[in-house]
Amino acid sequence: xxxxxxSHGSGGTMMHKLIREHFAPxxxxxxxxxxxxxxxxxxGKLAFTTDSYVVSPIFFPGGNIGDLAVYGTINDLSMVGAQxxxxxxGFILEEGFQFEDLKKILSSMSIAAEKAGVKIVAxxxxxxxxxxxxxxxxxxxxxxxxxxxxxxxxxxxxxxxxIILSGPIGNHGxxxxxxxxxxxxxxxxxxxxxxxxxxxxxxxxITKKINxxxxxxxxxxxxxxxxxxxxxxxxxxxEEDSIPVPSGVKGACELLGLDPLYVANEGILVAIVSPDVSxxxxxxxxxxxxxxxxxxxxxxxxxxxGMVLLKTSIGGTRIVEMLSGDQLPRIC
Amino acid sequence: xxxxxxSHGSGGTMMHKLIREHFAPxxxxxxxxxxxxxxxxxxGKLAFTTDSYVVSPIFFPGGNIGDLAVYGTINDLSMVGAQxxxxxxGFILEEGFQFEDLKKILSSMSIAAEKAGVKIVAxxxxxxxxxxxxxxxxxxxxxxxxxxxxxxxxxxxxxxxxIILSGPIGNHGxxxxxxxxxxxxxxxxxxxxxxxxxxxxxxxxITKKINxxxxxxxxxxxxxxxxxxxxxxxxxxxEEDSIPVPSGVKGACELLGLDPLYVANEGILVAIVSPDVSxxxxxxxxxxxxxxxxxxxxxxxxxxxGMVLLKTSIGGTRIVEMLSGDQLPRIC
Numbered sequence: 111x112x113x114x115x116x117s118h119g120s121g122g123t124m125m126h127k128l129i130r131e132h133f134a135p136x137x138x139x140x141x142x143x144x145x146x147x148x149x150x151x152x153x154g155k156l157a158f159t160t161d162s163y164v165v166s167p168i169f170f171p172g173g174n175i176g177d178l179a180v181y182g183t184i185n186d187l188s189m190v191g192a193q194x195x196x197x198x199x200g201f202i203l204e205e206g207f208q209f210e211d212l213k214k215i216l217s218s219m220s221i222a223a224e225k226a227g228v229k230i231v232a233x234x235x236x237x238x239x240x241x242x243x244x245x246x247x248x249x250x251x252x253x254x255x256x257x258x259x260x261x262x263x264x265x266x267x268x269x270x271x272x273i274i275l276s277g278p279i280g281n282h283g284x285x286x287x288x289x290x291x292x293x294x295x296x297x298x299x300x301x302x303x304x305x306x307x308x309x310x311x312x313x314x315x316i317t318k319k320i321n322x323x324x325x326x327x328x329x330x331x332x333x334x335x336x337x338x339x340x341x342x343x344x345x346x347x348x349e350e351d352s353i354p355v356p357s358g359v360k361g362a363c364e365l366l367g368l369d370p371l372y373v374a375n376e377g378i379l380v381a382i383v384s385p386d387v388s389x390x391x392x393x394x395x396x397x398x399x400x401x402x403x404x405x406x407x408x409x410x411x412x413x414x415x416g417m418v419l420l421k422t423s424i425g426g427t428r429i430v431e432m433l434s435g436d437q438l439p440r441i442c
Numbered sequence: 443x444x445x446x447x448x449s450h451g452s453g454g455t456m457m458h459k460l461i462r463e464h465f466a467p468x469x470x471x472x473x474x475x476x477x478x479x480x481x482x483x484x485x486g487k488l489a490f491t492t493d494s495y496v497v498s499p500i501f502f503p504g505g506n507i508g509d510l511a512v513y514g515t516i517n518d519l520s521m522v523g524a525q526x527x528x529x530x531x532g533f534i535l536e537e538g539f540q541f542e543d544l545k546k547i548l549s550s551m552s553i554a555a556e557k558a559g560v561k562i563v564a565x566x567x568x569x570x571x572x573x574x575x576x577x578x579x580x581x582x583x584x585x586x587x588x589x590x591x592x593x594x595x596x597x598x599x600x601x602x603x604x605i606i607l608s609g610p611i612g613n614h615g616x617x618x619x620x621x622x623x624x625x626x627x628x629x630x631x632x633x634x635x636x637x638x639x640x641x642x643x644x645x646x647x648i649t650k651k652i653n654x655x656x657x658x659x660x661x662x663x664x665x666x667x668x669x670x671x672x673x674x675x676x677x678x679x680x681e682e683d684s685i686p687v688p689s690g691v692k693g694a695c696e697l698l699g700l701d702p703l704y705v706a707n708e709g710i711l712v713a714i715v716s717p718d719v720s721x722x723x724x725x726x727x728x729x730x731x732x733x734x735x736x737x738x739x740x741x742x743x744x745x746x747x748g749m750v751l752l753k754t755s756i757g758g759t760r761i762v763e764m765l766s767g768d769q770l771p772r773i774c
Binding site for chain 1: 448449452453454455457477478481483484485486488491492493494498518519521522524528530532533534563564565566568569570571575579581583585586588659660665669704763764765766767771
């Protein structure tokens with residue numbers, strides 16, 4: 111048997127076999143209870159998040175839907191300063207999905223969880239008829255603990271704050287779009303999918319004065335900065351020349367008519383920090399393998415309120431809006 | 443605009459509008475952060491669970507995919523004795539899905555959460571191309587707190603324990619299958635989808651000696667009892683005559699060639715309890731609106747190990763196995 115059947119989702123013997131043979135060995139499922147019971151949770155603030163992954167294609171240069179789903183939820187928790195602890199995984203499989211592909215994806219999830227130091231403690235599998243889904247969709251939810259002193263929220267952002275970007279933009283989106291369209295790039299463009307929790311941990315050792323933090327995924331850096339501008343009520347002013355765009359991403363964007371500012375990322379972060387700690391933070395970040403290119407790309411200004419302004423390479427200033435339309439569906 | 447477009451899932455302006463106008467008013471989303479930050483979590487044991495819902499059709503007599511998704515996760519938490527607190531909701535929408543249906547589903551989720559006393563604190567929306575999903579899939583994940591004295595696990599089950607069933611079987615599965623096939627029953631069969639947390643709370647006030655608890659969903663009562671038999675290593679002995687099967691369910695099962703023991707339920711529970719507390723529990727349960735028909739349906743025996751035996755109405759004994767095959771796909 112090399113394909114998923116409807117009976118794998120029926121709740122009966124076939125599903126139990128699937129879970130025992132394929133899911134349980136890869137995850138930290140303790141029992142056949144539907145809920146994981148977690149001991150020793152410390153008193154404090156808890157972060158709780160969810161994300162569904164429908165990326166197409168499911169395998170792309172640098173990753174697949176499995177590690178993307180684990181890292182994406184780890185990163186959502188990390189962005190509020192939480193230490194990610196536990197993850198659940200819900201699978202929607204299309205009848206006929208290849209077992210070989212499922213095994214690869216589960217292995218990637220297991221390796222990703224171990225790499226990031228989190229446990230996958232509960233799961234769920236549903237199967238829908240052929241033609242009623244697209245191979246595999248994965249939902250991951252996660253919880254993490256936030257130290258009481260940490261309070262990361264756009265409402266803390268103040269004029270004068272520096273905007274730090276941890277690395278180059280556009281790699282994830284271009285790797286997926288390239289794979290989807292059968293285009294390969296030279297140099298190759300690999301997804302940046304990676305767990306940001308250890309980087310954030312290092313940053314929070316240096317200072318608690320991180321006022322806002324986001325990972326610019328769907329909608330890209332532009333949309334993320336616009337969200338922060340709207341949520342904080344201030345102006346985000348950035349300089350185009352300071353934003354690293356890899357040559358492969360630049361070339362692909364020109365070819366495909368895309369703006370790298372709107373292309374999804376899965377392994378970088380934007381932090382809005384007090385100016386008195388920005389240099390110290392950059393120094394610490396540069397020593398981390400995921401943020402060698404960390405740099406200040408701009409600052410928070412009092413006005414125009416809620417706007418993102420970009421100083422272009424040729425010296426002009428343009429207004430940056432959120433992504434509009436559907437130029438990049440199913441990127442994560 | 444009355445339908446979901448791909449751009450509603452792109453991460454940009456359309457998605458923000460969808461979240462602000464439709465999701466945020468119905469849920470307890472505090473900010474545009476991807477993670478909810480939850481304060482005042484007490485030290486103790488935490489329960490964490492996830493479930494994806496792919497039920498077809500999405501509206502059925504007695505409920506829809508929305509309240510089913512909320513109650514299902516509440517019930518999974520309740521079955522380990524947790525008090526459900528917070529829920530996340532992840533949506534996968536098919537391009538072209540009717541806004542009208544989405545609104546109805548979100549309203550049901552909101553009402554369901556309020557009825558059960560839980561908050562929906564974080565969400566996610568993805569949109570896939572027409573033909574790549576089936577209208578709407580919903581994942582809910584949930585967390586709840588377990589009092590330290592509570593320890594519900596099949597490993598606590600002992601020979602002599604009584605098996606309590608809280609209500610009649612088969613209503614959910616038959617209501618969905620009937621709707622799917624355009625059959626109506628007289629008397630009508632309504633899904634039993636309901637939140638079991640308040641019933642469990644009343645039960646735990648009386649005794650902590652609940653050794654195992656499960657809600658018999660996919661695979662029905664038979665599969666759930668077989669799971670308990672395997673996990674505990676003892677024999678589950680039940681009497682057919684003691685299991686309430688509504689006349690509508692009985693008739694539909696005869697018509698469709700189904701065994702009610704294998705039909706899914708969404709608002710009943712099975713509890714394995716010490717014989718010295720079973721009568722007290724039944725009394726308390728009968729006073730709750732969701733367990734008026736609560737009764738003892740059998741007992742745990744030492745052997746044959748891992749087996750479920752059913753004493754039939756005509757006096758014979760048959761072996762009950764798990765559901766095999768795919769007779770009832772997409773029931774939840």
